Amino acid sequence: MVSGTCFAEFGTDVAIVETNPDRLTALREGRIPIYEPGLDRLVEENVEAGRLTFGDDIAAAVKGADAVFVAVGTPSRRGDGQADTSYVYAAVEQIARVADGYTVIVTKSTVPVGTGREIARIIRKTRPDLDFDVASNPEFLREGNAIQDFMRPDRVIIGTDQYKPEGTERAQNILRKLYRPLYLLETPIVFTGLETAELIKYSANSFLAMKITFINEISDLCEKVGANVNDVARSIGLDGRIGKKFLHPSPGFGGSCFPKDTRALTAIGRNAGSPVRLIETTVAVNEQRMKDMGERVIAFAGGDVSGLTIGVLGLTFKPETDDMREAASIPVLDMLDKGGAKIRAFDPAGMTTARPVLPKSVTYCTDALDAAKGADILVVMTEWNEFRSLAPEKLAAEMKGRKIADLRNIWDPKAIKDAGFDYISLGRPDAVQPHQA
Numbered sequence: 192m193v194s195g196t197c198f199a200e201f202g203t204d205v206a207i208v209e210t211n212p213d214r215l216t217a218l219r220e221g222r223i224p225i226y227e228p229g230l231d232r233l234v235e236e237n238v239e240a241g242r243l244t245f246g247d248d249i250a251a252a253v254k255g256a257d258a259v260f261v262a263v264g265t266p267s268r269r270g271d272g273q274a275d276t277s278y279v280y281a282a283v284e285q286i287a288r289v290a291d292g293y294t295v296i297v298t299k300s301t302v303p304v305g306t307g308r309e310i311a312r313i314i315r316k317t318r319p320d321l322d323f324d325v326a327s328n329p330e331f332l333r334e335g336n337a338i339q340d341f342m343r344p345d346r347v348i349i350g351t352d353q354y355k356p357e358g359t360e361r362a363q364n365i366l367r368k369l370y371r372p373l374y375l376l377e378t379p380i381v382f383t384g385l386e387t388a389e390l391i392k393y394s395a396n397s398f399l400a401m402k403i404t405f406i407n408e409i410s411d412l413c414e415k416v417g418a419n420v421n422d423v424a425r426s427i428g429l430d431g432r433i434g435k436k437f438l439h440p441s442p443g444f445g446g447s448c449f450p451k452d453t454r455a456l457t458a459i460g461r462n463a464g465s466p467v468r469l470i471e472t473t474v475a476v477n478e479q480r481m482k483d484m485g486e487r488v489i490a491f492a493g494g495d496v497s498g499l500t501i502g503v504l505g506l507t508f509k510p511e512t513d514d515m516r517e518a519a520s521i522p523v524l525d526m527l528d529k530g531g532a533k534i535r536a537f538d539p540a541g542m543t544t545a546r547p548v549l550p551k552s553v554t555y556c557t558d559a560l561d562a563a564k565g566a567d568i569l570v571v572m573t574e575w576n577e578f579r580s581l582a583p584e585k586l587a588a589e590m591k592g593r594k595i596a597d598l599r600n601i602w603d604p605k606a607i608k609d610a611g612f613d614y615i616s617l618g619r620p621d622a623v624q625p626h627q628a
């Protein structure tokens with residue numbers, strides 16, 4: 192959705208194919224099926240300008256196209272954690288059947304190393320007569336910030352078949368043209384081989400996931416020794432070699448990308464006989480962390496939450512999205528529910544998506560203060576901006592108890608404690624007593 196719409200914004204004619212009838216109807220009626228700030232306006236403008244269309248007819252969309260982007264899902268396969276490429280291969284086969292004239296078939300989906308080459312094989316088998324090239328153009332968009340990330344990227348990666356120099360040049364020229372507006376902004380455009388581009392995507396996401404996991408472990412250590420993780424993160428981040436981004440401690444990284452891509456990279460490494468042990472550990476530490484967070488809340492409650500009312504602020508895996516995939520709130524709320532707590536939850540965008548994945552007994556509230564109503568404990572799961580400005584006195588007026596577990600460090604420990612709360616957060620000595628040896 193975002194890439195297609197942004198290409199249209201660059202002045203390119205884009206036809207988006209959507210096979211889900213409900214989603215297609217919504218799109219044709221101008222309703223955007225995902226929550227992404229700014230996307231609705233951009234879609235509307237480009238549809239009006241006649242550059243962006245939605246349909247379910249692959250042949251019509253592919254006819255005369257210079258490039259066809261495959262952006263279907265590659266979910267984790269159950270059991271081995273590998274990315275499931277069946278949707279990609281199915282899409283490619285359909286594209287090959289209807290392509291007319293030279294076409295570059297580009298993967299936007301995050302696919303295992305070697306997928307581009309397999310795609311080329313499938314196309315050759317399906318349409319031996321077709322003149323085509325395969326390219327890999329991984330996306331680095333963050334949900335909630337995707338348009339900005341597309342329009343002002345740190346870099347664009349374009350991988351083409353390094354063993355086919357003539358095809359490489361033709362494909363590169365088409366993709367270079369597509370990204371010309373970014374070229375003018377002096378965005379680095381890195382041309383690589385197919386396998387390299389595929390591995391860049393997994394390496395980038397896994398490195399960021401590892402960085403988060405590192406600061407999460409340092410955060411735990413801070414609690415034991417009386418250090419402050421915010422100061423540690425800021426100070427190490429000032430070293431340009433480390434960088435200050437993605438050093439916010441959390442109840443664990445979630446979403447549709449980091450958990451899936453870290454698992455996939457470990458599978459790629461194992462299969463290639465070159466295990467990526469740092470990432471294997473990252474996966475394990477992160478999964479354990481989410482469970483630990485549930486236990487932390489239970490311990491904070493005094494070891495037993497049965498019969499307690501727990502207010503929960505934020506459910507999605509991060510703010511500015513309605514995405515609940517692999518959100519830390521899922522295991523945490525599950526533990527609280529199993530422990531017999533009554534849960535009152537509020538999320539500004541994710542309540543519809545949360546319902547099917549959270550315990551049935553959760554009560555969904557109209558706003559943050561409603562979630563705090565009668566609560567013995569309040570737990571912050573996602574750092575939506577609107578929670579930061581909540582006055583502690585207002586929370587106190589709604590709550591029955593005086594305990595806050597802030598798992599995103601959104602509040603100043605002193606201000607919250609001054610308002611009479613018993614407060615824990617992540618890795619900050621003002622909020623947690625140092626461990627007594």
Ligand code: UGA
Pocket residue numbers: 301330331332333334335396399403436437438439440441442443444445446447448449508509
């Ligand atoms: C991630 C990458 O950041 C994008 O560059 C990439 O394009 C995308 O995956 C993808 O592969 O499609 P996204 O999953 O939207 O983007 O979200 P992030 O902002 O990266 O956050 C992921 C998780 O890490 C969230 O649960 C967030 O709360 C957590 N996180 C992030 C932290 O716990 N601490 C941080 O400092 C930053």
